[in-house]
Amino acid sequence: MKVYPTQQIRNIALVGHGGTGKTTLAEAMLFNTGATKRMGKVDDGSTVSDYLPEETKKKFTISTALIPCEHRDHKINILDTPGYADFYFEVCGAVRAVESLVCMFSASSADVEVQTQVVWEDYPDIPKLAFINKMDREHADFYKVLNAMKETFSDIIVPAQLPLGAEEDFKGIVDLISMKAFTFEAGSGKKNEVEIPADMMDDVETYRMELIEAAAETDDDLLTKYLEGEDLTNEEIMQGIKNAVRSGSAVFVFCGSALNNIAIDPFMDFIVECAPTPDSHPLVQGKDLQAEPFSAQVFKTIADPYIGRLSLFRVFTGTLKADSLVYNANKEKEEKIAQISILVGKEQLTVPEVAAGDIAAVAKLSTTATGDTLTIKSNPVLIDPIEFPEPTYSVAITPKSKGDEDKLSGALQRIMEEDPAIRFEKNAETHQNVLTTMGDSHLDIIMEKFSNKYGLEVEIEEMLIPYRETIKTSVEVEGKHKKQSGGHGQYGHVWIRFEPHDEHFTFEEEVFGGAVPRNYFPAVEKGLQEAMQEGVLAGYPVTNIKATLYDGSYHSVDSSELAFKMAARLAFRKGMEAAKPVLLEPIVNVEIEVPDAYMGDIIGDLNSKRGRVLGMEPSGKNQIIKAQVPAAEMVRYTIDLKSMTQGRGKFKMEFDHYEEVPAQDAEKIIAQAKQQREEK
CATH class of the missing domain: 2.40.30.10 (Translation factors)
Known part of the structure; x- marks a missing residue:
């Protein structure tokens, strides 16, 4: 492939809901430029862009692929992106590299599909073209999809083409710019000019006026001429359309069948003639691209x-x-x-x-x-980072073979290099390997990569919640460790007051008259800290306790640091049991963004999860709900939210504080913890 100068390059990302035909459109464009001898098919696993084993198996795109096409002495860099929500981070990366988006729609879908709407609204300032695909499918209806687009989006949406026929009778398009009609040979894409059908002329004239109006509004002189009733020349209309596309002031709509290669060539012509050039990218607007440092x-x-x-x-x-x-x-x-x-x-x-x-x-x-x-080092430039979505679906993973811990670590490092939407941590409290992803589909693909790429069998475990224990009342208890049976014995004796406390742990001493020598104070404190690792209810770490050593006794020969540590541990256990111990659970702050229509379902679900709604605020067309929810109730929320909102909702959460578990729930957690300890 030859080296192309800047002005002969067009960069586009194919975006839209899964199944709208992005990969097939890329395949048709490749075929039409002679880069391939035959069109591959997604169902056969033979497309150029879906080459990963996981893609050929699942029959959908999971990773953005670069497909450059050479057309009319221009290079069109096509980024074929995934259409499923779990892989939206791939779209975010691709969008940074292009000047325009080709938003894909299915002609047989009465509504704008979720991921198409999401990417359109997430990137309002990026120029877009719309392609209504699958015009040859059953129930295909160009005008219904066009109306759904206009109802869903606030943009000026204007057809550049109208279809000739629909479903099995779909044969071609009427080009509203040139006012010519074309039919296409299925498969080869060979074009034939035909007469515009007489029964379409009313629609053709109506939509051509919309097209001309959108073109005229990009230039004051053109608009004046148009409003004064003068006809615009084809050159003026074309220049106005270029301006509209490149400024994003209008979205022009095309149609066709990617699978049968019908009406793909005219779309490629339009991309070459009208799509934004690389110098219009927001990061370089107004710059001389060749004169600037690399x-x-x-x-x-x-x-x-x-x-x-x-x-x-x-x-x-x-x-x-x-x-x-x-x-x-x-x-x-x-x-x-x-x-x-x-x-x-x-x-x-x-x-x-x-x-x-x-x-x-x-x-x-x-x-x-x-x-x-x-x-370059002598004149460095730093480009703004790409914003990727934060993953929210956490699971615990472990290698099937215990000797594969290092292998798992290495595989994770490699997978995380190519996947910016994965987080991994070794949880210090639960001792689990916690993998956080975008959802169950994303997780499935990662598990397959472990196996296919790295020969590693990995199992998913139940996520453990890092509960804690504390006390609700003050007690004073004695701890005595005494082993004296001739020879050098062990003797440690303490009286300790335990109280509820705002901080994790505070140790103080109020010993008078040397009842416990000062050199044993650190041993008492250390004994308590060690004992706090395991509470009396369910074995969870203990927090929010103040311990005051106020009395005790010692033996001049038998006392030692170890003996006082043991005495402190005995006192701790006795004190915990007497001071009304309770179970604490982590509470997270949650922000959920959903369309208005789902507010009732979301709030009802939060209530069922023992959540507290703190407030609501508008965000464009959506509402943001702020709440506090027990972390245990949020383990599968990524999947729950997708189900409740058909993929239109998103959320983020972060740890806030610990709170007492209601008694009935605490009983279940304690019983489960005891059962797990017995099984071990």
Whole structure:
């Protein structure tokens, strides 16, 4: 593949709900440019962009793929993104690298599908084109989808084409810009010009006026001419459409059948002629891309167990040449660029350089991660980080074979290199390996990667909640450790007052007259701290206690630090049992954002989870609900929320405080904990 200058590059991301045909559209575009000899199919696992084993098995996209097409002496960099909510982080990375989005719609769906709506509304300022796909399917209705788009979005939405027929009679399109009609040969995509059907002329004229109006509104002179009733020339209309697309003031709608390669070529022509150019990207607007120092950002990392890391990057300014040094501005380290590759799915084509605006890949960078800026050391540039969604679905994982702990750690590190929406921690209290992902589908894919990529069998365990125990009243207790049976014995004797306390643990002493020598105070404190690791109710750590050593006795020969530690532990256990011990549970602050229609369901569900709603506030079309909920009730909330809102809700949570567990719930937790200890 040749090196393309900036003005001959177009960068688009195919976005939309799963099953709308993004991958098939990319496949048709590749085929039409001669890059492939036959169109692959998602169902056969033969497409260029869905090449991962998990994708061919599941038959949907889970990882953004780069598909560059050469069309009319231009290069269209297509980023084929996943359409399911669990992989939305892939969309976030892809959006950073492009100037426009192609939003996909299914002609047989009466409503705008969830993920299409989510990405459209999450990126209101990015220019968009709309493609209504599957016009040849049963129940396909272009006009119903068009009306649903207009009802759902506030943008100016204007057809650039109308369909010729629908369902099995769909054969082509009427181009409202050129006022010509075309039919297409299914499969080959071969185009034939035909007459515009007479019974369509009213619709054609109506929608062409909408098109001209949208074009005219981008320029004061054009608008004046239009309002005064003068006809705009085709060149003026085209220039107005370019302005509208590139400014995002209107969204133009196209239609076709990607699977049968009907009306794909005219869409590609429009992308070349009207889609935004690389110099319009918000990060470089107004800059001379060639004169500025080199800057690029890695928007995706592919971790391969055999070839290592492959970093996909977008060049924003300057030119990158092979066999050169770049500077990672985030890590403040230099990186060696050996070969530069253009990816076509999994295939790598070597190029000597890439210009500003292009998208390419480089292998084996030592410190560079997704989101990092590559630039030059003498004049470094730091590009804003990419905002990825925070994962919320946590599970505990453990290797099937106990000897595979290190192997699990290594595999996780590699997977996390390519997946910015995973968090992992070894929980200090529960001693579990906690993996946090975007949802159950995301988790399934990670589990398959453990097996397929790294030969590692991993099991999912029940998440343990880090409960704690405390006391509700003050007590004074004695602890005596005495073993004296001839020879050097053991003797430690303490009286300790235990009280509820705001802080985790405070130790004080009020010993008079040397009843307990000062040199044993640290041993008493240490004995108490060790004993606090296991409470008397269910064996959970103890917190919020003040212990005051106020009396005791010692033996000049038999007393020792160990003896006083043991005496303190005995006093602690006795004191806990007498001071009305209770179970505490972690409470999290939760912010849930949902459309108005789901408010009742969400609040009802929070109440059933023992949650307290703290308040509500509007956020655009949505409402944000703020609440406090026991962490134990939130373990599966990622899945619950998707189910309740059809994927339209999102939430975030963070630990806030510990709170007493209601008695009836505490009994169940204590019984369960005792059973688990017995099973061990």
